[in-house]
Structure formats: C-alpha cells, structure tokens
Amino acid sequence: MYNKIRTMAVSALFCLLPISQASAADIRIGTEGAYPPFNFYTADGKLAGFDVEIGEALCAQMKKDCSFVAQDWDGIIPALLANKYDVILASMFITDKRKKMVDFTDPYQMAAMTFVVDKHSALSKFDDQTMDGMAIGAQGSTTQADYLEALFPNADLRFYPTQDAVNLDLASGRLDAQVGDLLPMLEWIEKTDDGSCCKLAGEPITDPTYVGDGVGMAVRQEDDVLRVDLNKALAAIIANGTYQAINDKYFSLNLLTLK
The missing domain is CATH 3.40.190.10 (Periplasmic binding protein-like II)
Structure with a gap:
C-alpha cells in the first residue's frame, strides 16, 4: 500500500513539473508561406519550398513528428513567443536585434x-x-x-x-x-x-x-535542448548529402557558400 501511494505521489509530482514544447515528441515549425522559393503554398494548398523540405529533413534526422504552421511575417516572432509553434524556419536573418528576443541555431544559409x-x-x-x-x-x-x-x-x-x-x-x-x-x-x-x-x-x-550572421532557425530562449538538437541534425544532413540534394532542387548556387 505504501509503495502504491508513493508511486502515485511521484507520478503526480511529474505531472506538475513544467514541460517545454522543445522536449515534446512533436515539433511545430512556423514559416511564412509567402516567400517563394523558400516557403510558399502549392496550388492544392500545401506548404512547400526549400525551408519546408529542410524542416522535413531535420525532423526525419531527429526522428520527430513535425507539423508546419503558417504565420504572417509581422507576427512570426511574437507567435513563437506565444507558443504557437516551437521553431521558426523561414529564411530569417540572424541579427543582434532578433537575438534579444530569440535564440538561433547555426546558419543553414549565408545571407546577402x-x-x-x-x-x-x-x-x-x-x-x-x-x-x-x-x-x-x-x-x-x-x-x-x-x-x-x-x-x-x-x-x-x-x-x-x-x-x-x-x-x-x-x-x-x-x-x-x-x-x-x-x-x-x-x-x-x-x-x-x-x-x-x-x-x-x-x-x-x-x-x-x-x-547578420547568416540565416538561422529561431527558438525560444529557454528551449536550448531543441536548439542543440536542430544543430546536430543540420550538421548531419549537410554531411550526408541531404542538404545539397534539397539545395539543388531550388538553386544553382550553394546556399551555404553563395557560390
């Protein structure tokens, strides 16, 4: 009886602990959907583009189930901070101004x-x-x-x-x-x-x-685990050729070098 009560008490304690979205099984990715060829809607209403395919590749590498959320650009950071999604993947420049509000992954594009x-x-x-x-x-x-x-x-x-x-x-x-x-x-x-x-x-x-320092993915400042996981996945898809294959579908230049 004591063990049962203790188990219930421990379970209840874990239920009360805050769990960040970054540690959840699913990851919600915010993008604009109005910035071709990086992110846009197809004729049948699906989100597509370089950003979307990179997001899908990262999720596959992390073995995570991911969903995409479209958000107007003006509200894209406020919606992240309001927990509408967990990461912004929308060709966002890494700037000092934005670093005051969010944390960025390593660059997945160079910028000009x-x-x-x-x-x-x-x-x-x-x-x-x-x-x-x-x-x-x-x-x-x-x-x-x-x-x-x-x-x-x-x-x-x-x-x-x-x-x-x-x-x-x-x-x-x-x-x-x-x-x-x-x-x-x-x-x-x-x-x-x-x-x-x-x-x-x-x-x-x-x-x-x-x-800024290139183009990165933005996460909430408390979601450091997610940021680290995204960096590891990004390095992996660059190393295994997945990034280059996606790059070549959309661009004649390599986005990591602009050459």
Missing part, C-alpha cells in the same frame, strides 16, 4: 541582399543622394526595411506585407527600385515571367549590421 530595378533602368549606384525622392520598396518588418530606413532617409520608402507585393509594384513601374534577399530576387528574375521585367543592380549588400 541586393537592389533590383527595371531592366531598362540606368540606376547602378545606390546612396541616399542618388535615390533622393525615388520610390524604393521592401517587405515590412525585415532587415531590408531596416537597411532602407537607416541609409535612405530622403527616399520615398514603401513597405509591403509580402515579398510578392513588392515584386508586383516594381514590375508594374510603381517603384524605382526594391531591396530583397539576393537568392529569391535572382530566382524571381531568372525563373518567372513577372521577374523578366527586372535585373539585379549594384553590388550585393553583405554588411553584417543588416544581414
């Missing part, structure tokens, strides 16, 4: 930004004096927006809820230029009809103040 202009544009130099009064677009709540606000105070800055919306206004002639991540911009220009309007311009933007 670029200006994009109409293919007939003569613009090739980008500074505040040159762009004074000109309309420059970027997705809001991004490092691109931070970059423009810091260095182009005299330009007509326009921020949009999605990257597709920025692309549309540039293609329609409502913008003189936009700033975006290098790889998505290159893919848009080379592989879509809409993107044939435009070209990359100027030098790639690699200032770590804005592009």
Whole structure:
C-alpha cells in the first residue's frame, strides 16, 4: 500500500513539473508561406519550398513528428513567443536585434541582399543622394526595411506585407527600385515571367549590421535542448548529402557558400 501511494505521489509530482514544447515528441515549425522559393503554398494548398523540405529533413534526422504552421511575417516572432509553434524556419536573418528576443541555431544559409530595378533602368549606384525622392520598396518588418530606413532617409520608402507585393509594384513601374534577399530576387528574375521585367543592380549588400550572421532557425530562449538538437541534425544532413540534394532542387548556387 505504501509503495502504491508513493508511486502515485511521484507520478503526480511529474505531472506538475513544467514541460517545454522543445522536449515534446512533436515539433511545430512556423514559416511564412509567402516567400517563394523558400516557403510558399502549392496550388492544392500545401506548404512547400526549400525551408519546408529542410524542416522535413531535420525532423526525419531527429526522428520527430513535425507539423508546419503558417504565420504572417509581422507576427512570426511574437507567435513563437506565444507558443504557437516551437521553431521558426523561414529564411530569417540572424541579427543582434532578433537575438534579444530569440535564440538561433547555426546558419543553414549565408545571407546577402541586393537592389533590383527595371531592366531598362540606368540606376547602378545606390546612396541616399542618388535615390533622393525615388520610390524604393521592401517587405515590412525585415532587415531590408531596416537597411532602407537607416541609409535612405530622403527616399520615398514603401513597405509591403509580402515579398510578392513588392515584386508586383516594381514590375508594374510603381517603384524605382526594391531591396530583397539576393537568392529569391535572382530566382524571381531568372525563373518567372513577372521577374523578366527586372535585373539585379549594384553590388550585393553583405554588411553584417543588416544581414547578420547568416540565416538561422529561431527558438525560444529557454528551449536550448531543441536548439542543440536542430544543430546536430543540420550538421548531419549537410554531411550526408541531404542538404545539397534539397539545395539543388531550388538553386544553382550553394546556399551555404553563395557560390
């Protein structure tokens, strides 16, 4: 009888202990679903893209059951902190500003930004004096927006809820230029009809103040076990060739080297 009571008491104690989502069997992955080719919806309503396939490979490596949750970019960190999901896998730059709110894994991409202009544009130099009064677009709540606000105070800055919306206004002639991540911009220009309007311009933007330390997965600061597990899984899929196979489905460059 005593042993039975003791067992029940121990079981009850464990039920009262807090269990972080990071230690649970399932992992919920937050992504945007509006940033092709990294994350987007297919015609039949499924999340797909480089980020999604990397997430699936990481889960397989960790032997975890994972699910994906779509979240608008503006709320992607607040939703993580509110426990809507356990990790953000959405091509997020690792920056000091974001490190104050979340912890990051090792980079799973290198990062660079670029200006994009109409293919007939003569613009090739980008500074505040040159762009004074000109309309420059970027997705809001991004490092691109931070970059423009810091260095182009005299330009007509326009921020949009999605990257597709920025692309549309540039293609329609409502913008003189936009700033975006290098790889998505290159893919848009080379592989879509809409993107044939435009070209990359100027030098790639690699200032770590804005592009940070690469692109990583974000977790809550208390979920260090999950962060370590993700790092181990990432190293494994890079070593066994899974990462490269996924990379080659979407890009001609290696995302770890940008070469």
